[in-house]
Amino acid sequence: MTTSLADSAQVTTEFKRAMRRLASTVTIISTADVNGNRYGMTATAVNSLTMDPPSLLICVNHSASIHPALLGRGRFCVNVLTTEHEDLVSAFSGRLKGDARFEVGEWRNEDGGMPYLEDAQSNLFCDIDSVIPFGTHSVVIGRVSAVRVEEGIRPLIFADGKLGATQSLTGHVRIASNLSTLTQFLPSDLQSFLKKNPLIDVHLEEKVSTAVLTAVQENACDIGLIVEGPKVSGLEVIPYREDRLVLTVPADHPLATKASVKFADTLEYDYVGLHTGSQINLQIQRAAAELDKAWRCRMQVHTYDALAAMVQAGLGIGMLPLKMANLYATAMDLRIVDLDEPWARRRHAIVIRSYESLQTAGKRLIDHLKRASQTADGQAEVHAHDEVRA
Structure with a gap:
């Protein structure tokens, strides 16, 4: 039993080390509850799922403040950050709370009231199709209903515990x-x-x-x-x-x-x-x-x-x-x-x-x-x- 726990702990440690080698584009998941209160969090656990229909999945910790609002509203936006948005990463990763986070950056609301970052690399508006609980997180599958894309490709990358843009x-x-x-x-x-x-x-x-x-x-x-x-x-x-x-x-x-x-x-x-x-x-x-x-x-x-x-x-x-x-x-x-x-x-x-x-x-x-x-x-x-x- 002791060996099994030790092996499990070792796997977790090595898994964390391995994930630090996996470079990911930084995004902000944003949503608003039925009363219009805005919520947002930084995320790298965002992946495309299918092209037909256009869909993607995000992973959200059950303890995150955005979790109940996200599931309650059933709609969200994935804002893909650029190398100019390091200040937003800090704001949406805990430095600021609640709606104060949206005072950093150029945020707008779409017709349905969903907040989005105006100068993001791209914005993907999604309706929640299904939610799969797994461990400490919910795997949320969203159908993409609208997309905004800016010219030029300069995504903000996170790897080895650091924002990749800082290196350049x-x-x-x-x-x-x-x-x-x-x-x-x-x-x-x-x-x-x-x-x-x-x-x-x-x-x-x-x-x-x-x-x-x-x-x-x-x-x-x-x-x-x-x-x-x-x-x-x-x-x-x-x-x-x-x-x-x-x-x-x-x-x-x-x-x-x-x-x-x-x-x-x-x-x-x-x-x-x-x-x-x-x-x-x-x-x-x-x-x-x-x-x-x-x-x-x-x-x-x-x-x-x-x-x-x-x-x-x-x-x-x-x-x-x-x-x-x-x-x-x-x-x-x-x-x-x-x-x-x-x-x-x-x-x-x-x-x-x-x-x-x-x-x-x-x-x-x-x-x-x-x-x-x-x-x-x-x-x-x-x-x-x-x-x-x-």
Whole structure:
């Protein structure tokens, strides 16, 4: 009898060791009870069962908080995680409890009220077909009723007690960016990226957009960010963000009381411009040339700070992206005047030689910037909709 128990214990120990060699994709099983309360747990015990009908099985411990809600509702979603979701693994593995887990990540509800992770690798919505109790777990067989799949394959892997992505979260990414993109959008996007990827080293250098393109083409940097305008040849271009140029003037300037102005009406005043080659300067010069008028650029500076200080001192008027103009208007008592010109709206873009040519760290950053852009676009649409209703 003693030998049998010893043998059983040995088998269990060796079984655990053997399972550590079995790499599995990490998922989150999510469901909601009949009252709408949400439940979720991380799981690697998820496998496809049949293709006809499409079905899969999951294994859930009887003691898990999700167990009664799962069986009571009879429906669940398997959210396949990506390498960007390590923070969700911690949240859904015990660090947070109950509905607080769903405060981490971008969670939405389908029409039937089932919670799903919006930016998951894929979402598989299932109706429970049968439940088979076995030992400490229930083996749940679900018929797949709906599927969402994202482009790109980057599943989060668990093996040998560690998340597989952590083994490749090191690397170095070289970025060249124009001033407008760097100051308006990159700080928050890089902050959130490096928070998730602290072992990736990012080197950032400011250049004018034309120099950014050259740096990418000559492999002097991995990722470039530009304001669209310069000709792009042989590079992959990914839309990133949008902004709008406005006029900044001193509080006592003749234009200060106007809500908007045509560019032609500003050309009788002295300007403070940015340094030679900046995209804003190029746009101003192009617009002035089309009007066959001179642009009176009294002085040129290298930073938005210096431009705003010169405008505050009454040395000229200046053109800035709206986001930056708002900061200086508050701090320096400047006035913002809208430009009634279609070219005042600008698009920013990511440029790379090719996605496939990037190292893992570079691909992760591109994926992160694309998601940040999509999130910002969604928030802008909501804001615009709210303004219309107001």
